[in-house]
Amino acid sequence: MNATDRLTELFMRFPGIGPKQAKRFVYFLLREHFHFKEQLINALQELKHTGKQCERCYSFFGDKNLKNPKSKCHICLNENRDEKILMIVEKELDLDAIEKTGSYNGQYFILGGVLPPLTEKPSELIRVRELVARIYDDITNDSLEEIIFALPVTDYGDVTKEYLEKTLGQIVGMKNIKMSTLARGLSSGLELEYVDRDTFKSALERRQ
Ligand SMILES: [Zn+2]
CATH class of the missing domain: 1.10.8.420 (RecR Domain 1)
Incomplete structure (x- = not known):
């Protein structure tokens, strides 16, 4: 060839x-x-x-310091970011778009997908085991107070959110951690990937 x-x-x-x-x-x-x-x-x-995947949020990043044993991205390493809030997004592009708005200063977790209705093997489609481990980790450090779902406003997004609420319910309930969802935009589909600053800011402020 x-x-x-x-x-x-x-x-x-x-x-x-x-x-x-x-x-x-x-x-x-x-x-x-x-x-x-x-x-x-x-x-x-x-x-x-230099391409690495962050061990905390699963985003990809370039790390020129190859001897650096820690695989954490600049967001997870940034001590000025709020450790009390964890936002769950579907994909890398959503994280990038939210960062671009400059309106959120908490932590992230990238699920790597969303679930189709009635799926039998959710853990093969999204990083649910990794998410549970991450939340346990945060709880051990006593840092987590709120989990925000920032998932697509689609059937898949809703199925995923329901599944996660159920899966995380027990752990989160023990520690009184709040679970919230971004308010749905003025138009029905809030596409995070293309979200502008004002829409995102308002969706974040009106989360419930
Ligand atoms: Zn990270």
Whole structure:
């Protein structure tokens, strides 16, 4: 297989990219200047060596300090952030969008997905075991006071929230930890990935 076919196949593994789009990327690269290709190669090289997943919130981050034994992202390491609030989001992009609003100063946990209705193996679809471990950890440190669900306003999001409320109910109940949900936006679908500052801020303030 030649390089263009190999690259096409690789691009097709990207989320939402079909064969045509993948080919378009390859042709774009073929036309692009040498300098651009070199930048892309260098960025990928760096990602290969420094990309880590945070052991607390499961976000991905670049860490140039390879000798650093701790795999925590800059948010989890930041001592100025509020340890009492934990926000549960579906995916990385949601976390990024919320951070961009600058309106939230608590902690995060990325579930890695949402549950379809009537699923039998929730723990294979979302990081529920990891979430329970994380909450136990926070409880041991006596730091947690509130868990905020910031999940998609869809059937899947609702199923996931109900499942988590049930699963976490006992642990959370023992310690009087509050569970809340972001208020639903003015329009019915609050898409966190595209949320703007004011909408998010209002959804956060009106959480219940
Ligand atoms: Zn983290």
